[in-house]
Amino acid sequence: MGSRASTLLREEEIEEIKKETGFSHSQITRLYSRFTSLDKGENGALSREDFQRIPELAINPLGDRIINAFFPEGEDQVNFRGFMRTLAHFRPIDDNEKKSAASSEPPLNSRANKLQFAFRMYDLDRDDKISRDELLQVLRMMVGVNISDDQLGSIADRTIQEADTSGDGCISFNEFMKVLENVDVEHKMSIRFLH
Amino acid sequence: MARSPAWSPAGGRRTLPLQPGLLLPLAAALLLLLAGTAASPAVDDHGKHQKVDNQTHNFTKKAFPVLSFEYAHIKTPFEISLWVLLASLMKLGFHLIPRLSSIVPESCLLIVVGLLVGGLIQLLKEEVPPVLDSNLFFLCLLPPIILDAGYFLPIRPFMENLGTILIFAVVGTLWNAFFIGGVLYGVCQIEAANLKNIGLLPCLLFGSVISAVDPVAVLAVFEEIHINELLHILVFGESLLNDAVTVVLYHLFEEYTVVGTVTVLDIVLGIISFLVVAVGGVLVGAAYGFLAALTSRFTSHTRVIEPLFVFVYSYMAYLSAEVFHLSGIMALIACGAVMRPYVEANISHKSHTTIKYFLKMWSSVSETLIFIFLGVATVGGSHSWNWAFVTATVILCLVARVIGVVGLTAIINKFRIVKLTTKDQFIIAYGGLRGAIAFSLGFLLDPKHFEMREIFLTAIITVIFFTVFVQGMTIKPLVELLAVKKKQEAKRSINEEIHTQFLDHLLTGIEAICGHYGHHHWKDKLNRFNKKYVKKCLIAGQRSKEPQLVAFYHKMEMKHAIELVESGVGSKMPSAVPSTVSMQNIQPKKPAAPKPAERGFPQLPKGREEEIRKILRNNLQRTRQRMHSYNRHTLVADPFEDGFDDLLRKKQLEKTIKGISNYLPVPAAPLDSPTMRRARLSSDPQPYNPKPKSDGVPAIQIDLASPQSPDSVNVIGEFKRGGQTEPEEEDRGLMMAPPTAAKETNKRGEEDGARDQQKLTRCLSDPGPGADEDEDEPFLP
Numbered sequence: 001m002g003s004r005a006s007t008l009l010r011e012e013e014i015e016e017i018k019k020e021t022g023f024s025h026s027q028i029t030r031l032y033s034r035f036t037s038l039d040k041g042e043n044g045a046l047s048r049e050d051f052q053r054i055p056e057l058a059i060n061p062l063g064d065r066i067i068n069a070f071f072p073e074g075e076d077q078v079n080f081r082g083f084m085r086t087l088a089h090f091r092p093i094d095d096n097e098k099k100s101a102a103s104s105e106p107p108l109n110s111r112a113n114k115l116q117f118a119f120r121m122y123d124l125d126r127d128d129k130i131s132r133d134e135l136l137q138v139l140r141m142m143v144g145v146n147i148s149d150d151q152l153g154s155i156a157d158r159t160i161q162e163a164d165t166s167g168d169g170c171i172s173f174n175e176f177m178k179v180l181e182n183v184d185v186e187h188k189m190s191i192r193f194l195h
Numbered sequence: 196m197a198r199s200p201a202w203s204p205a206g207g208r209r210t211l212p213l214q215p216g217l218l219l220p221l222a223a224a225l226l227l228l229l230a231g232t233a234a235s236p237a238v239d240d241h242g243k244h245q246k247v248d249n250q251t252h253n254f255t256k257k258a259f260p261v262l263s264f265e266y267a268h269i270k271t272p273f274e275i276s277l278w279v280l281l282a283s284l285m286k287l288g289f290h291l292i293p294r295l296s297s298i299v300p301e302s303c304l305l306i307v308v309g310l311l312v313g314g315l316i317q318l319l320k321e322e323v324p325p326v327l328d329s330n331l332f333f334l335c336l337l338p339p340i341i342l343d344a345g346y347f348l349p350i351r352p353f354m355e356n357l358g359t360i361l362i363f364a365v366v367g368t369l370w371n372a373f374f375i376g377g378v379l380y381g382v383c384q385i386e387a388a389n390l391k392n393i394g395l396l397p398c399l400l401f402g403s404v405i406s407a408v409d410p411v412a413v414l415a416v417f418e419e420i421h422i423n424e425l426l427h428i429l430v431f432g433e434s435l436l437n438d439a440v441t442v443v444l445y446h447l448f449e450e451y452t453v454v455g456t457v458t459v460l461d462i463v464l465g466i467i468s469f470l471v472v473a474v475g476g477v478l479v480g481a482a483y484g485f486l487a488a489l490t491s492r493f494t495s496h497t498r499v500i501e502p503l504f505v506f507v508y509s510y511m512a513y514l515s516a517e518v519f520h521l522s523g524i525m526a527l528i529a530c531g532a533v534m535r536p537y538v539e540a541n542i543s544h545k546s547h548t549t550i551k552y553f554l555k556m557w558s559s560v561s562e563t564l565i566f567i568f569l570g571v572a573t574v575g576g577s578h579s580w581n582w583a584f585v586t587a588t589v590i591l592c593l594v595a596r597v598i599g600v601v602g603l604t605a606i607i608n609k610f611r612i613v614k615l616t617t618k619d620q621f622i623i624a625y626g627g628l629r630g631a632i633a634f635s636l637g638f639l640l641d642p643k644h645f646e647m648r649e650i651f652l653t654a655i656i657t658v659i660f661f662t663v664f665v666q667g668m669t670i671k672p673l674v675e676l677l678a679v680k681k682k683q684e685a686k687r688s689i690n691e692e693i694h695t696q697f698l699d700h701l702l703t704g705i706e707a708i709c710g711h712y713g714h715h716h717w718k719d720k721l722n723r724f725n726k727k728y729v730k731k732c733l734i735a736g737q738r739s740k741e742p743q744l745v746a747f748y749h750k751m752e753m754k755h756a757i758e759l760v761e762s763g764v765g766s767k768m769p770s771a772v773p774s775t776v777s778m779q780n781i782q783p784k785k786p787a788a789p790k791p792a793e794r795g796f797p798q799l800p801k802g803r804e805e806e807i808r809k810i811l812r813n814n815l816q817r818t819r820q821r822m823h824s825y826n827r828h829t830l831v832a833d834p835f836e837d838g839f840d841d842l843l844r845k846k847q848l849e850k851t852i853k854g855i856s857n858y859l860p861v862p863a864a865p866l867d868s869p870t871m872r873r874a875r876l877s878s879d880p881q882p883y884n885p886k887p888k889s890d891g892v893p894a895i896q897i898d899l900a901s902p903q904s905p906d907s908v909n910v911i912g913e914f915k916r917g918g919q920t921e922p923e924e925e926d927r928g929l930m931m932a933p934p935t936a937a938k939e940t941n942k943r944g945e946e947d948g949a950r951d952q953q954k955l956t957r958c959l960s961d962p963g964p965g966a967d968e969d970e971d972e973p974f975l976p
Contacts, residue, residue, distance in 0.1 A: 034710045056707035056716070059723075062697070066704040090705055092612045118698060142696055143742045155689065155748050163690050179690040182683050187355075187613045188698050191706055192713055 009080070017081065021088035022107055027193045031087065035080050045077035046070075061141045065121050089117045092190040114189040115180065119173050129170035132156055281312070282563035300667045302415040302566050306660070309570015317574055332635045333517075336565050339557035340411055341524050342509050344435065345531030346554060352428045355714075359607050359615075360429060363623070364436035367599045368406055372444055374595045375588070376402025382587045393647050396452040401651050403444035404637055405592060405658060409630030410434040410524070411562055412659075416628060416667045423680040426619060430626040438524035439473035445636060446520065453644055476522035480529025483512035487530070488537035488733040495735060501546040502553060505538060537733040540746070544753075565631045572634070573656050579649035588654045589661055592629070600624040618677050625670060628662040629655075692747050 009032050017028055036042075038050050051057060051067040060066070070078050070086050078086075088108040106113060122130045122138055135156045143152065163171045163179045171179075266273075285308050289296050295304070353360070376399035383393045413434045417427055447465045451457045487508035494501045509530045516526035539547060600623050608614045615623075637655045640648045674681075703715040730740075738746075 031709065037710070038708075051708065054707050056719075057704055060700055060704045060707070062700045062704060066701060066708070087705070087709065090702070118694070118701065121701065122697075138697065139693070139744070142693075142700065143744055146740055147742065147745055151745065155745070158748070158752075159689050159693060162688050179688070180694055183691055183695060184613065185698075188695065189702065190612045191702060191709065191711060191715075192610075192612060193709070193711070 017084050021084050022091060022109065023084065023088065023193070028084070031084065032080060035083055045079045046083065047077055062121070069117070069121055089114055090189060090191045091193065093186045111185055112177075114185055115177055116173070118189065119176050129172055130176070131170045132160060135159060135171070278564060278567070279560055282560060282567055285567070286559070286563050298668070300416050300419055302412065302663050303667055305563055305566035306570045306663065309567035310574055311570070312567065313571035313574030316571070329635045329639045332565070332631065336561045337411075337632070338510060338513050338527060339554070339561045340414065341435070341527045342531055343554040343558035344410065344414065344431070345528035346535055348528065348532050349424070349428065350532060352424050353432055356425065356428060356432070359611065360432035360436060362603055362607055363429065363433040363600075365440055367433065367603055368437040368440040370599045371406030371595045372399065372403040374402070375406055375591045376400070378591055379584070379587060382583060385583070394452070396448055396457070397645060397647060400445070400448035400452060401654075403441060403448060404633050404651075405588065405629060405655060406595070407437050407441040407629070407633065408434040408627045409632050411565060411632070412628035412630030412663060413626060415562060415566075416663070416670060417626065420671050420674050421682045422622065422674060423682055426622050426679070427682070430623055435524060435528055439469060439476060439522040441636070442520065442522050443469040443472050449640070472520070472522050473525060475519065476516045476525035477529040479516045479521060480512045480526035481533045483508045483515070483526075484530040484533030485733070487534040491538045491541040492733055492735040494542065498543045498546055501542045502549045505534065505550050506553070508534070537730070540734045540738045569631055569634065569659065576652060577649055578653045580653055581650050584650055585654045585657050589658055592658055596627045597624045618679055621677070622674070622679055625666060625673065628666060629659050630663070631659070634659060689748055689751060692744060696744060
């Protein structure tokens with residue numbers, strides 16, 4: 001895409017995105033129009049301010065983290081490809097995809113990748129472990145200001161104690177997956193993008 | 196009566212559980228009783244005649260009756276109690292025979308018992324009482340079951356699958372009704388069946404009665420197969436919500452059968468009526484639910500009647516809906532589901548248990564009675580068997596159900612994220628059981644307008660028997676055969692709760708980014724509204740501000756604590772800070788719960804206390820090693836008494852010091868601190884005057900070897916250190932620790948200085964390793 005502010009999405013790009021993310025043609029065009037409506041600066045990329053302008057995101061306790069998840073390491077702008085790549089994690093899993101996924105590299109919206117996305121939102125320092133502090137931060141965001149630190153601490157301790165089978169005091173990705181094996185992640189982490 | 200011999204063996208040895216062998220004579224006795232009471236009306240009439248005679252003959256005097264028999268006025272309650280007792284004993288008996296209960300579902304066994312009882316009564320009297328009276332059924336037997344289902348309805352899966360459930364309930368039932376009714380009409384037209392007199396409308400009426408999936412039967416059978424949550428909620432939800440459709444169709448066809456024709460206007464009105472019935476029922480239920488929640492906010496002083504409000508408000512919701520011919524079942528469900536989160540936040544733990552067990556008890560008894568009465572009514576009712584009609588009905592029910600489910604799933608799957616597989620569809624179709632509601636509705640038909648009522652009733656009973664016996668018995672092995680996913684027995688862990696909430700927020704955010712106002716968006720909006728306005732209004736005290744996560748955690752910890760206590764491992768609590776948890780669990784239940792911010796404060800002293808205890812424990816050990824070197828005669832100051840006059844103390848100290856200044860310390864054991872070594876080496880019997888306090892450097896006083904109670908020294912030192920939370924000082928053991936004193940003087944001032952002095956005097960030989968910092972200071976002036 002480069003620096004050229006292209007308002008129209010070219011067919012080749014749509015095809016590429018389709019192959020990479022699995023979205024359908026109509027879904028991609030719909031999301032592109034949403035992308036352009038968010039892009040107030042009209043430079044073909046979204047910045048953090050563009051996201052923060054969305055009102056529902058401002059009142060969402062995890063708003064900042066969600067915004068950060070769109071931006072790759074150290075960058076301040078996300079183009080349409082990156083936007084779609086992140087959103088691809090939330091596409092519902094198709095039955096026929098499940099069968100074909102086993103052969104090649106798993107698609108972005110496979111169960112493991114969905115969980116990996118969620119895990120990365122907890123694990124800010126990317127050390128592949130959710131430490132007690134990281135958990136406390138998330139709990140604090142979700143629970144609000146009324147609860148004391150000690151109370152939150154005991155909840156965090158209990159959580160880690162339940163999940164931590166290796167005994168290192170942190171939750172690794174495998175332990176995270178194990179804890180959520182009963183939860184219907186495919187359903188919970190999917191958005192119905194209307195065709 | 197045969198009762199007494201049956202009772203004595205049971206009562207004699209309490210430790211033995213009631214054997215099946217004992218139950219049978221008991222049950223037999225009860226049956227005889229029942230038959231006997233049913234036969235008693237003849238006796239009563241005779242009795243009444245006698246009384247009338249006596250009155251007209253001017254009171255001829257009789258001997259005072261020592262023992263009299265008057266059955267008439269307690270007849271009804273007595274019979275009801277007998278039936279309930281019989282039902283409960285049967286239920287008890289089935290579970291004592293494990294092999295039987297695993298093969299045959301309870302509902303089948305109960306129907307068989309009902310058949311037996313009915314047969315028995317018929318043998319004795321030839322007239323079976325109409326037990327499954329529609330009034331009795333709809334007003335007394337059905338509400339407890341529905342309330343139990345509604346109160347404990349798992350809201351989350353229900354709401355997530357609401358679209359699917361509604362489509363099955365509304366469209367599925369309509370399809371069933373019209374298909375069955377229509378094809379039956381066609382069957383009736385066949386000459387050979389001689390059913391010519393049944394018109395289209397009665398057929399459609401019959402179709403609407405027989406098409407509804409019955410919640411009682413579904414509950415009874417599905418409860419035993421432990422199927423996964425999704426399928427359970429789909430079939431069960433459908434059985435609950437199709438009541439509205441059934442009510443409307445029933446009334447529509449019943450009204451117009453009398454007239455004979457249905458116009459387009461009637462159909463339009465019927466559709467509007469359906470909406471009114473459904474939405475009206477839900478609104479009535481929700482209104483009563485809010486009332487119940489509001490009432491429960493004020494029950495903190497009268498905890499005993501809390502469960503009563505839940506039951507009465509729900510029953511009123513049902514009755515109010517029935518007054519307007521709205522859907523009573525939907526009203527009950529709405530009432531239970533709406534009031535539950537708020538009521539549970541307000542009521543005490545005991546009330547919660549009471550509600551749970553009363554609901555389960557009533558619904559269990561109701562269900563048992565319903566099935567028994569079905570059996571009795573089968574025997575007692577007048578039947579008219581028509582091969583064509585009955586077989587057609589049974590086959591059509593199955594066929595219609597299968598076609599309906601498959602067709603609707605094809606449409607629904609386009610909109611679902613998690614598609615329904617063929618296995619799921621099979622279970623949904625196979626789980627479409629008919630039950631007592633269909634029978635009662637058929638029973639309600641006016642025989643004057645419906646001559647074919649008996650044919651209908653026979654067919655209904657046949658279908659019920661078929662679904663309950665054949666489908667009920669085979670569904671369990673089929674579930675095993677098809678390897679359908681079973682219910683997960685694991686309890687919800689706090690991890691799941693946290694991550695589920697986290698994912699909810701995440702998805703709401705992503706939906707906002709996509710500009711897609713979907714499921715999560717509206718759920719989030721509802722939650723926000725709930726938190727902001729509704730909870731404040733309906734939940735008492737500070738619980739209204741408690742986040743869902745914290746409430747869940749408290750409940751979990753409380754359950755865990757109860758489990759631990761019950762299993763006898765009282766001391767070992769896995770949670771990191773058990774004391775804080777238990778305090779918080781108790782606090783929310785108190786009527787005047789402190790603010791959530793204040794809840795934090797009671798913890799601080801406990802945490803400190805722990806620390807202090809730890810320090811004390813550590814140092815007590817070390818003190819024992821050094822006990823011999825302490826001075827017995829010095830003052831033991833109380834560190835708690837802040838009101839001590841500093842000057843007074845100082846004076847006392849100086850006095851004592853002067854008195855014993857000639858004595859030198861005699862260390863009994865080798866001391867490791869360099870200062871002490873110096874002291875030993877340079878033991879100089881010189882009077883040692885304490886440096887003036889003003890320069891803030893406490894000097895080490897040489898004093899008589901006087902043992903003190905180590906505790907007091909400990910305590911002083913420890914409380915200083917407790918306040919400081921300086922872990923490195925623990926190792927120094929007690930005493931003086933002049934360096935700490937030095938640090939502290941700027942903080943605490945005069946008081947501490949005085950205490951330091953004391954410590955100094957006391958602790959002659961052994962300033963401890965902390966004195967290292969004093970090395971720059973001259974030990975001896």
